[in-house]
Amino acid sequence: MGVKDLWKVLSPVAQKSVPVKSLAGKTLAVDLSGWIVEFRSNQTVPHLYLRTLYQRTTRLMKAGVKLVFIADGVAPECKRDTILARNKDGFASSKPHRQWFNSITEKCFAVLECLGLPCVQAPGEAEAYCAWLNNTGKVDGILTEDADAFLYGGKVVYKNLHALNKHEYLVDVYDIRDTENKLELTRETLVAMAMLVGFDYDKGLRDIGIEKAQELFREMACNQQDPLTRITGWRTNKELERLSTSTEKREAHCKQCQHKGTKNQHEKEGCTDCNLKISCDQSSKVKCSCGGVFHEKEKHRLELRCYQKAIKNHSFPNKKVVDEFLHSTDNLTETSFEWKRIDINKLKNQVPWVxxxxxxxxxxxxxxxxxxxxxxxxxxxxxxxxxxxxxxxxxxxxxxxxxxxxxxxxxxxxxxxxxxxxxxxxxxxxxxxxQYQTEVEEENKRKERERQIKRGKKRQATGTLDGKSTLMTDYFKVKKKSSPPPPEVE
Structure with missing residues (x-):
């Protein structure tokens, strides 16, 4: 889910396989809708997802993590086509809303509320509400598999929750600060990337993948341009329109100094821009003075390719997508959560197998x-x-x-x-x-007395067996060897 292959881009700055016990005391917002999709896609037995939900949730609770569960609300308008496509696959009803999903969510909420955990149905996307909670400091992080959490403004995302053994979970940690500092990818840049490569709401531009998008952003950085502002303004950009429609032929330029003229001409006549009468300067940083469009095109080489594809796509740029990621949570109001006592009787009714x-x-x-x-x-x-x-x-x-x-x-x-x-x-x-230490000391003393008693009985029994002697000297006469006589003195 989310931006195509975005996790691969963010993987170098992730903290891999962090023990969940190290998160004790933190409050995490859980994208419950993502969990439901995961459970339902991997299970064919009815209501088995409730058993999995209970087991995963209680193990996280035992690790000391406080959880807040968020479910999807009304789907955004830009996601309508995606929901209809999923419904055609037989995973939902034929209507463009989440009626089928809401019934499952209610059952999950019933179990989670019996465990005393706060459950909230978001006004829109669950990951958007989770990101808003994280961005405003209500929670310390987001537990989700959806990379869109960063595009909605999330700060810390916990992904790939998996069991190490019967008692411990591990999780990968992604921090937006590492993404910004080490990869130079901000929230706005990630939104621009989503518009190019595609995600849940939009297919993006044809033949543009995550690597080409990164290369484009590096080119824009060299030109001191903001990717999101630049991309959303492509349709009205006169400079790119002029460069893409220009028919001016490229004049010969030296491959060494990139100035007008061929390499042979520079070796014979020198280069004016390098200020040399013979040859040219390979390390020259002086720009060519020919004024040709070729240099401008070279400066925006990759952007022009993407621009031409974008112009052919009449739905690009989809400004509803930008508004969804950057402004869908602008009008959310302050909220608070309360963790309640576990209701044992209701819990037993909801999960009778426990x-x-x-x-x-x-x-x-x-x-x-x-x-x-x-x-x-x-x-x-x-x-x-x-x-x-x-x-x-x-x-x-x-x-x-x-x-x-x-x-x-x-x-x-x-x-x-x-x-x-x-x-x-x-x-x-x-x-x-x-009390335990006292019992252990008394038990040790008792064992020591028994050992001493056994040792005493052995000493008393030494030398007799059924009233008869057991000494070796009673069976064999031991003769002492006589010492040799002293030598006679003459």
Missing amino acids: RYEDIAELLVQLKMIGLSCFTDAESIIRPLRILNKCQQNFVKCFEVQWTKLDVDSQSQGDCYTFIVDQEPFKRLYKNVVV
């Missing part, structure tokens, strides 16, 4: 990382005792027994057993840790 024990573990892990806003008095789970120490992903942990949820009548046993990090558990439940 066990109470899994919900209890989620509450425990949220408590460990300090997100107590998701728990309430009814869902408090108290630790009973620490069973032992262990490690998980090279992190020191405790294996702890916890009280069961009051509403849980399905799980077997009288308690739950969860693994938690040692450090937060020590801080939250000092008494339980002291």
